[in-house]
Amino acid sequence: MNKPAWRESVVEYIGAEAAPHDKFGHQPRLYALTRIIGEGMEYDDDVVFAAAWMHDLGVFLGHRPADPEELARWNHVPYTIARCREFLPRWGFPREKLEAVAEAIRTHQPHDSPLTAEATLLRDADILEQLGAIGALRALVKVGRDTRYPTYSQVVPVLLRAVERLPEQIRLEKARKLAQPKVAALKAFLEAIHSEAGELLF
The missing domain is CATH 1.20.58 (Methane Monooxygenase Hydroxylase; Chain G, domain 1)
Structure with a gap:
C-alpha cells in the first residue's frame, strides 16, 4: 500500500530542517519504536507518525532561539504544535486529527502525563531513545x-x-x-x- 503523500512531505521537511543533521535519525527510530511497542494496540498511526516526525522541530537550529539566555527559557513544545497546525494541513494531513497530534506532542516528555494511546506510545518510545x-x-x-x-x-x-x-x-x-x-x-x-x-x- 502506498503511503499518503503528506507523510512524504513530513519526512522531506524534517530531513531539510533537522540541524545539526545528526538529529534527523531520532525521528525514524522513534517512529519504528512506536510500531514495535504498539503492535496489537488500537491507535491512530497517522497521529503517531505525524507526532513522532514533528515533535522535536522546535529544538532544531533555525527554529530555537540563538541567544543562550533565551534558549535557557525556551519551551519548544508550543512552537512545535503551532508549526504542526500550520504545516500538516498544507501537506494534506487530515484536519480532524490535528488536535490528537498536538496532544501527543504536548505530553511526549518523561515528566508529562499522556492521556491517549498515541501520546503514551510516543512518550514511551521517546524515553527508550x-x-x-x-x-x-x-x-x-x-x-x-x-x-x-x-x-x-x-x-x-x-x-x-x-x-x-x-x-x-x-x-x-x-x-x-x-x-x-x-x-x-x-x-x-x-x-x-x-x-x-x-x-x-x-
Whole structure:
C-alpha cells in the first residue's frame, strides 16, 4: 500500500530542517519504536507518525532561539504544535486529527502525563531513545556544541539520571521489556567511564 503523500512531505521537511543533521535519525527510530511497542494496540498511526516526525522541530537550529539566555527559557513544545497546525494541513494531513497530534506532542516528555494511546506510545518510545547505546550517543554528541555541556563531566550526570529515573516512568509493558537491555547497556557504559577515568574525567 502506498503511503499518503503528506507523510512524504513530513519526512522531506524534517530531513531539510533537522540541524545539526545528526538529529534527523531520532525521528525514524522513534517512529519504528512506536510500531514495535504498539503492535496489537488500537491507535491512530497517522497521529503517531505525524507526532513522532514533528515533535522535536522546535529544538532544531533555525527554529530555537540563538541567544543562550533565551534558549535557557525556551519551551519548544508550543512552537512545535503551532508549526504542526500550520504545516500538516498544507501537506494534506487530515484536519480532524490535528488536535490528537498536538496532544501527543504536548505530553511526549518523561515528566508529562499522556492521556491517549498515541501520546503514551510516543512518550514511551521517546524515553527508550534516551537509554542504551543510542541514548549515550545522543547525549555525548552535545558535548562542546551545546552550551549546557562544555565537557564530558557535564553530560555524564544526564546519562546517570536517565538510567536511574526513566525506566520507572515507562507505562507500557512492551516498552518496559525493550528498556531492560538498554538500561543494562547504559549502566555498563557508565561503569566503564568511572572505571577508566575515575575523578579525572573532564
